[in-house]
Amino acid sequence: xxxxxxxxxxxxxxxxxxxxxxxxxxxxxxxxxxxxxxxxxxxxxxxxxxxxxxxxxxxxxxxxxxxxxxxxxxxxxxxxxxxxxxxxxxxxxxxxxxxxxxxxxxxxxxxxxxxxxxxxxxxxxxxxxxxxxxxxxxxxxxxxxxxxxxxxxxxxxxxxxxxxxxxxxxxxxxxxxxxxxxxxxxxxxxxxxxxxxxxxxxxxxxxxxxxxxxxxxxxxxxxxxxxxxxxxxxxxxxxxxxxxxxxxxxxxxxxxxxxxxxxxxxxxxxxxxxxxxxxxxxxxxxxxxxxxxxxxxxxxxxxxxxxxxxxxxxxxxxxxxxxxxxxxxxxxxxxxxxxxxxxxxxxxxxxxxxxxxxxxxxx
Numbered sequence: 001x002x003x004x005x006x007x008x009x010x011x012x013x014x015x016x017x018x019x020x021x022x023x024x025x026x027x028x029x030x031x032x033x034x035x036x037x038x039x040x041x042x043x044x045x046x047x048x049x050x051x052x053x054x055x056x057x058x059x060x061x062x063x064x065x066x067x068x069x070x071x072x073x074x075x076x077x078x079x080x081x082x083x084x085x086x087x088x089x090x091x092x093x094x095x096x097x098x099x100x101x102x103x104x105x106x107x108x109x110x111x112x113x114x115x116x117x118x119x120x121x122x123x124x125x126x127x128x129x130x131x132x133x134x135x136x137x138x139x140x141x142x143x144x145x146x147x148x149x150x151x152x153x154x155x156x157x158x159x160x161x162x163x164x165x166x167x168x169x170x171x172x173x174x175x176x177x178x179x180x181x182x183x184x185x186x187x188x189x190x191x192x193x194x195x196x197x198x199x200x201x202x203x204x205x206x207x208x209x210x211x212x213x214x215x216x217x218x219x220x221x222x223x224x225x226x227x228x229x230x231x232x233x234x235x236x237x238x239x240x241x242x243x244x245x246x247x248x249x250x251x252x253x254x255x256x257x258x259x260x261x262x263x264x265x266x267x268x269x270x271x272x273x274x275x276x277x278x279x280x281x282x283x284x285x286x287x288x289x290x291x292x293x294x295x296x297x298x299x300x301x302x303x304x305x306x307x308x309x310x311x312x313x314x315x316x317x318x319x320x321x322x323x324x325x326x327x328x329x330x331x332x333x334x335x336x337x338x339x340x341x342x343x344x345x346x347x348x349x350x351x352x353x354x355x356x357x358x359x360x361x362x363x
């Protein structure tokens with residue numbers, strides 16, 4: 001293929017992306033239009049598609065995502081829970097939690113509300129279709145639409161959850177449910193941070209002192225039925241920013257976690273929440289904890305799949321980050337250099353999702 005052909009292809013793709021984004025339809029709008037094949041901008045390269053086939057697990061591999069029972073987290077069971085959470089964070093970077101204290105009704109209402117937002121008429125959603133977070137609320141399709149090799153088959157509602165958020169900006173169809181969910185997840189986030197902090201041999205409040213429990217981002221992903229799920233993904237392979245993420249998923253499968261060369265299914269467990277380590281905590285822990293690659297497959301089911309993740313972040317962009325001094329020694333020198341949260345976020349928003357950012361900051 002000549003240079004002219006390549007340049008023309010790039011120009012055609014840029015125009016296709018621009019048209020899709022400016023239509024404000026999102027992926028659900030495409031589905032509603034009755035298409036039975038996906039537009040070319042969503043077709044992923046062969047190296048991605050070949051990995052969608054189930055791998056043959058090795059005999060010594062981890063076969064499933066650990067499930068941790070949080071009942072009695074503040075009792076004599078705490079040391080064993082800390083040990084379980086620490087082991088999962090070190091080996092896989094992912095685990096599910098049950099008996100976490102968030103009522104099942106709250107989980108169900110949150111899923112229903114985010115689904116209801118996405119199933120409104122296009123005009124209602126188009127009012128907040130944007131790529132800036134000036135108001136703290138945005139609806140869009142693919143955060144990395146203009147940076148990725150191919151788009152993924154999902155739409156996203158993103159809400160910044162913090163004391164100064166203007167509740168009137170949150171769509172009315174899901175406002176009360178989102179705020180109720182946030183109250184619960186803020187409490188649970190504090191518990192999880194304490195357990196993971198002690199798992200590193202630190203005081204229970206150490207991670208919360210260094211991070212900002214008031215700074216959270218909620219991302220509600222809506223995965224409509226995909227007519228050609230073998231040609232695309234719902235969410236490309238990536239690691240998460242921030243400290244920890246807590247995920248609520250409905251009962252349709254799709255989430256996968258990478259361990260070594262294998263992709264492990266993270267099947268929905270009724271009432272469970274998924275917890276994973278973010279890049280910042282991997283760096284702060286000096287590589288003790290792992291921020292694992294994960295992805296969502298395109299949804300082949302007639303019913304849409306919904307997942308809602310809350311990222312616990314650092315809000316101060318000027319804060320200096322790096323391995324905690326308590327976790328650096330002559331035997332284990334710092335694996336990462338110092339950098340600011342602002343530097344990290346600039347890298348996050350100018351790269352593909354499938355590029356892990358921890359390696360950018362290696363010492």
